[in-house]
Structure formats: structure tokens, C-alpha cells
Amino acid sequence: MVIIGFTHFDELLSALRKRDYTVIGPVARDGAIALDVILSASDLPKGCHDEQQPGSYFLRHEEDEAIFGYVVGPQSWKKYLYPPRLKLFSAKREGKGFEIVSDSATPSPKYAFLGVRPCEIGAIKINDSVFDGGQYSDARYVSTRKDACVIAVNCTRPAGNCFCVSMNTGPRATHAFDLALTEICENGTHHFVVDVGSELGQSILEDVTHRQAEKNEIERALDLLSTSAAGMCKSLETEGLPQLLNDNYEHPEWDDVAKRCLACANCTMVCPTCFCSTVDDITDLTGDHAERWRRWDSCFTSDFTKIAGGNIRMSTRTRYRQWMMHKLAHWHDQFGTSGCVGCGRCITWCPVGIDITHEAQHIRETSISTINS
Amino acid sequence: MPAKKPKLAVFKFASCDGCQLSLLDAEDELLPVAGAVEIANFPEASRRVLRGPYDIGLVEGSITTPHDVERIRHIRKECKVLITIGACATAGGIQALRNWKDVKEFTRLVYASPEHISTLDRSMPVGSYVHVDFELRGCPINKYQLLEVVNAYLNKRKPNIPAHSLCIDCKTKGNICVMVAKGTPCLGPVTQVGCGAICPSFNRGCYGCFGPMENPNPASLSKQLKELEMGNHDIMLLFRGFNAYAEAFRKESDAHEK
Numbered sequence: 124m125v126i127i128g129f130t131h132f133d134e135l136l137s138a139l140r141k142r143d144y145t146v147i148g149p150v151a152r153d154g155a156i157a158l159d160v161i162l163s164a165s166d167l168p169k170g171c172h173d174e175q176q177p178g179s180y181f182l183r184h185e186e187d188e189a190i191f192g193y194v195v196g197p198q199s200w201k202k203y204l205y206p207p208r209l210k211l212f213s214a215k216r217e218g219k220g221f222e223i224v225s226d227s228a229t230p231s232p233k234y235a236f237l238g239v240r241p242c243e244i245g246a247i248k249i250n251d252s253v254f255d256g257g258q259y260s261d262a263r264y265v266s267t268r269k270d271a272c273v274i275a276v277n278c279t280r281p282a283g284n285c286f287c288v289s290m291n292t293g294p295r296a297t298h299a300f301d302l303a304l305t306e307i308c309e310n311g312t313h314h315f316v317v318d319v320g321s322e323l324g325q326s327i328l329e330d331v332t333h334r335q336a337e338k339n340e341i342e343r344a345l346d347l348l349s350t351s352a353a354g355m356c357k358s359l360e361t362e363g364l365p366q367l368l369n370d371n372y373e374h375p376e377w378d379d380v381a382k383r384c385l386a387c388a389n390c391t392m393v394c395p396t397c398f399c400s401t402v403d404d405i406t407d408l409t410g411d412h413a414e415r416w417r418r419w420d421s422c423f424t425s426d427f428t429k430i431a432g433g434n435i436r437m438s439t440r441t442r443y444r445q446w447m448m449h450k451l452a453h454w455h456d457q458f459g460t461s462g463c464v465g466c467g468r469c470i471t472w473c474p475v476g477i478d479i480t481h482e483a484q485h486i487r488e489t490s491i492s493t494i495n496s
Numbered sequence: 497m498p499a500k501k502p503k504l505a506v507f508k509f510a511s512c513d514g515c516q517l518s519l520l521d522a523e524d525e526l527l528p529v530a531g532a533v534e535i536a537n538f539p540e541a542s543r544r545v546l547r548g549p550y551d552i553g554l555v556e557g558s559i560t561t562p563h564d565v566e567r568i569r570h571i572r573k574e575c576k577v578l579i580t581i582g583a584c585a586t587a588g589g590i591q592a593l594r595n596w597k598d599v600k601e602f603t604r605l606v607y608a609s610p611e612h613i614s615t616l617d618r619s620m621p622v623g624s625y626v627h628v629d630f631e632l633r634g635c636p637i638n639k640y641q642l643l644e645v646v647n648a649y650l651n652k653r654k655p656n657i658p659a660h661s662l663c664i665d666c667k668t669k670g671n672i673c674v675m676v677a678k679g680t681p682c683l684g685p686v687t688q689v690g691c692g693a694i695c696p697s698f699n700r701g702c703y704g705c706f707g708p709m710e711n712p713n714p715a716s717l718s719k720q721l722k723e724l725e726m727g728n729h730d731i732m733l734l735f736r737g738f739n740a741y742a743e744a745f746r747k748e749s750d751a752h753e754k
């Protein structure tokens with residue numbers, strides 16, 4: 124492991140730009156951490172610390188110099204990997220049908236994602252299995268992802284809704300990054316302990332002033348990360364969870380959560396692994412030119428489950444159940460992993476603070492074994 | 497495109513004309529619309545009136561007088577497709593606030609000779625008197641939604657007008673939620689999308705201009721508003737806005753009235 128001093132951090136950004144990356148990273152905006160283009164280290168949120176609770180988020184500003192002193196905000200890298208709105212193609216009328224004008228999909232820039240948290244690496248790996256795993260792959264996702272450079276940041280302090288330890292995704296990044304940084308900002312020291320994860324990461328590092336890390340510096344970083352893991356207040360018991368939920372398909376808790384759930388879909392919008400979308404076909408007034416746009420959709424909307432003959436999920440009860448069971452049960456059948464990486468976003472950004480870990484725990488404690496209907 | 501241009505007529509009831517003006521406001525887009533349809537009646541734009549029947553009728557405003565009732569029934573017969581535009585036509589509008597009071601008392605206070613005023617007790621949405629084919633929400637409507645619905649009609653396709661929560665647009669725009677990050681009361685989680693999340697984009701809570709979304713849950717939102725230290729009276733007022741008489745908002749405001 125090596126050390127990059129805070130004063131040389133801008134060299135990292137230059138090294139990325141030199142390789143034609145558009146650097147995306149955290150910025151403080153409107154009282155929270157958002158993701159946006161980063162031009163220099165001064166764009167990063169200095170001295171910002173987040174406090175997260177179910178349905179509540181607060182960004183504290185302090186005098187310290189830490190630039191990664193917070194964890195995940197409402198946005199995630201899916202904003203760039205599969206944008207909320209994307210034109211898929213345009214078409215023009217030819218006789219009785221339409222001809223697709225295929226060159227319309229705008230290619231994405233080459234991104235360097237700076238400040239990817241360990242749970243988010245887990246989420247990106249899940250995105251990979253969704254968009255590039257099976258019979259069908261999403262060409263735009265695949266190329267954006269292939270070109271992307273991942274600079275991870277380990278979490279030396281979890282937020283109130285983090286439960287990555289339960290989901291085995293954090294708070295330390297172990298794979299799928301080019302570089303992983305642990306920020307140490309204490310007692311007059313401000314530097315990053317850096318793990319190199321790929322050849323690309325190694326070559327970027329060559330352009331940045333660094334030195335070998337001392338044993339005690341590595342130990343301090345590892346210490347902070349184990350304290351962080353130990354200090355995580357939230358957890359999700361995953362043992363046998365898919366079966367448990369399948370057995371409790373008719374549990375009264377689904378009715379109870381439906382009383383609280385607004386079906387507003389905030390949870391699915393902020394979840395880094397929720398990937399559902401719909402398409403809108405639009406035309407100009409003449410009807411001679413058409414476009415197909417993809418936009419994020421959610422299992423909480425009514426249109427989502429409207430099929431020929433009616434709607435298969437009319438109530439909020441069935442929609443919440445669908446969402447949670449997909450994340451925690453059916454995902455295993457579909458993709459071989461849990462769909463939840465424990466980032467806590469759905470809990471923080473739910474306007475009424477519905478907590479997926481509490482719902483699961485409640486069902487576990489009051490489990491009724493029903494036959495699946 | 498059909499050989500004969502469809503006839504489009506705009507009708508006005510109790511309203512401020514803001515929704516009609518939204519169509520005029522779509523200057524760049526209005527010319528092609530004017531080319532694609534025959535505008536048979538559009539009081540804000542032209543004095544020319546063509547006789548019915550009409551292919552598309554856009555109705556602005558709420559029904560507030562016995563004469564309105566006669567007129568809307570007649571208009572319904574004249575229009576193949578009837579689309580209500582705006583909070584007045586779809587929910588009774590801001591003037592539906594009078595539905596909670598005695599209207600005679602208002603007429604006595606406002607008019608010198610109240611005996612000449614002929615009015616109904618309540619300001620009601622068009623849909624409570626005649627069948628409505630499509631509702632365009634908003635106070636005022638979003639001009640792009642209006643163009644979309646006319647466009648969809650002309651091209652015989654489904655209009656892309658979703659009925660889900662405002663939060664979806666708010667999040668896809670990249671806004672930071674004012675309710676979660678600032679504790680600002682916001683009706684977004686119970687309000688239908690369509691405005692482009694204007695208020696939260698300017699760090700304000702949503703006022704519910706587009707009315708209740710598909711299966712809304714205002715009771716749960718109110719509970720959270722109480723957590724944010726909003727009192728019953730303020731919650732009542734929040735739901736009693738432009739869409740006060742839309743059922744879900746009406747019930748919720750009533751539930752918080754002392």
C-alpha cells in the first residue's frame with residue numbers, strides 16, 4: 124500500500140484528466156451530498172459529515188479538512204451508468220411503417236468515478252450482472268462501464284442507516300476498483316492510504332506523488348475500518364431470509380407497511396441496484412418522426428404492472444411486498460446474490476422512514492408459515 | 497394525418513384563463529398545432545367561432561352555476577373527445593374553497609344586489625356532471641402535457657402522461673429531497689407528476705397543484721408532517737389548496753379540521 128498526501132490529491136485528478144476521463148464525484152449541494160463533475164479537489168465537500176436516520180438526512184459542516192467525511196447521498200452511480208432518461212432511437216415514417224435511424228443513441232463520456240463506496244462497488248457488480256450478465260446485454264451500459272475508472276473510498280465512519288457488514292459489501296473495498304483510498308485526517312496528518320486494484324490504477328498512481336506506506340500507517344487505516352464496521356448500528360439478518368420471506372407471503376406486516384407506505388417510489392429511485400425502466404414512444408405532430416425514450420420506472424407505479432387485461436398489482440401492499448421480496452428473496456433466484464448491498468439509502472430517503480431491515484426483522488420474529496399462493 | 501383536419505374547441509367555465517394561456521404560451525409549438533387542427537373556438541386566441549360538432553373539446557374551469565350545468569351538458573354532446581384542463585375543471589379549483597362555507601353568505605358580502613346572483617352551492621369538477629375522456633391536471637396545466645395530449649390524439653396513440661408521484665420526477669431530476677434533508681413539508685409523495693417538480697427544484701415543498709396521484713396515501717404523509725411539527729390546522733390548509741375538493745385531499749383536510 125502507498126500513501127498519497129492530501130497536498131498531492133489534485134495530481135490524481137490531473138492524472139485522470141490526462142487520460143481523458145470526465146471525473147464524477149461527490150459535491151455538497153442543497154444540504155446533501157450529490158454526484159457531479161469534479162474539476163479540482165476544492166470541488167469535493169470539505170469538512171462535511173452526514174447524519175442519517177430513517178426519513179431524515181442532515182449534513183453537518185465542521186472545521187476539519189476531510190474531503191470524504193460522509194458516506195452515500197441520495198444519488199448513486201446508476202445516474203451515469205444508466206441515466207434516468209435516455210433516447211434509445213429515433214425513427215422516421217417509411218410507407219406504412221417506421222424506419223429506425225440507428226445512430227441516435229448518444230455515447231457517454233469516459234467516466235472516472237471518484238469516491239465509490241464499498242457498498243456501491245457491490246451495487247455496480249450487481250448492475251453488471253443485470254445489464255451484462257445474461258442473454259441480453261445493454262450495449263450502452265456495457266461500454267460506459269468498460270470505460271469507467273473506479274476510485275473507491277473506504278468508509279472510516281458508517282452513517283446511521285448503513286448495514287454493509289450484514290450484506291458483506293463494506294466498509295472496506297476488496298475488489299473491482301482501480302484504486303481504493305482510506306482517508307486519514309487526524310492529529311495534523313491528512314493523507315490517503317491507497318490500495319492498487321488494477322494495472323490502470325498502477326499507471327494512474329505513477330503520475331501522482333506517493334511513497335510506500337509505513338506499517339503503522341497501514342495499521343491505523345485498518346483500525347479505523349474495523350472500528351467503522353464494529354460501530355455500524357444497523358444490521359440485517361440474512362440467514363435463510365429468501366425462504367423466510369417466501370413463507371410469509373401473506374404476513375399481516377404487508378398490510379401494516381401498506382398503511383405507512385406512500386407508494387412514492389423514492390426507495391427505488393435511490394436504490395443503487397433498482398434498475399427498472401419503461402419506454403415512452405413520442406412523435407412530432409405530423410407523426411412522421413418518432414423517438415423512443417427510456418426512463419426509470421418503479422414497481423410502485425400502477426403503469427408498471429399494467430398488462431393486457433388489467434393490473435396485476437393494484438394495492439400498495441402488493442407493491443411494497445414485490446419490492447422487498449425482489450431485493451431480498453427473488454434476486455437470489457434471478458442473479459445469484461441479494462439485491463441489497465446495505466447502503467441504507469431507501470431508509471434515509473423514504474419520506475416516512477420505512478426501514479427494510481425492520482420490516483424483515485419483524486417478519487422474522489413473527490413468522491407465520493403459509494403455503495405460497 | 498387525416499385528410500380533414502380535426503376541429504378543436506376550447507371552452508371556458510369558472511377559471512382564471514391561465515390554462516388557456518398555457519396553450520398560447522407554447523408559441524413555438526402552437527403554429528404546428530394550428531396547422532394540424534382547425535381551431536373552432538378558442539376565446540383567449542380568437543373571436544372566430546365555428547359551429548359544432550367538434551372532434552376535441554378542451555374544457556377549462558369548474559361548474560358553479562345552473563347555467564354552467566346546461567352548457568357543459570350541451571358541450572359534451574358536441575364533442576367527440578372531451579378533455580378537462582387544469583385544477584378547476586378536474587377538481588373544482590381554488591374556488592371550491594367556498595364548498596366548505598355557505599355560498600349565500602359570500603354573495604351577500606360581495607355583491608350589492610345578491611338577489612341577481614344565480615349560483616350553485618358548490619364549485620364542482622366537470623367530471624361530476626358529464627363523462628370526461630381525459631384529465632389534464634395542474635394549476636396551471638403544463639403546456640407540454642397539453643401539446644402531448646393533442647399530439648397523441650392526432651397520431652392515435654396513448655398520451656405519455658403518467659399518474660405516479662411527483663417524487664419520481666424530483667429524483668430523476670437530481671433534486672435533493674426537501675422533506676428528508678430540510679424537514680420542509682412537501683406534498684410530492686401524494687401528488688401527481690406533471691409540473692417537472694418545479695417547487696422542490698427551488699428548494700420548496702410541493703403544494704399539490706397537480707392533485708392526488710394514483711392510489712395516494714395522504715394519511716401517512718400527514719403523520720410524518722406531524723413529526724415535522726406541523727399542527728393540524730396547517731396540515732388542513734396544506735391539503736386545502738388548488739385541488740382542495742379532489743377526494744383524497746378533501747378527506748385529508750377534513751380529517752385535520754377541528
Ligand code: SF4
Nearest residue numbers: 194242278285287293
Ligand atoms: S453501507 Fe458501508 S460501504 Fe456503504 S456507505 Fe455505509 S459504511 Fe460505507
Ligand code: SF4
Nearest residue numbers: 394463464466467469
Ligand atoms: S434496498 Fe435499500 S439498503 Fe439495500 S441497496 Fe437498495 S437502497 Fe441500499
Ligand code: SF4
Nearest residue numbers: 384385387388390473
Ligand atoms: S417505502 Fe417509503 S420511499 Fe418507498 S414507496 Fe413506500 S413511502 Fe415511498
Ligand code: SF4
Nearest residue numbers: 663666673674682684
Ligand atoms: S422534495 Fe418532495 S417531491 Fe421531491 S422527493 Fe422529496 S417529498 Fe418527493
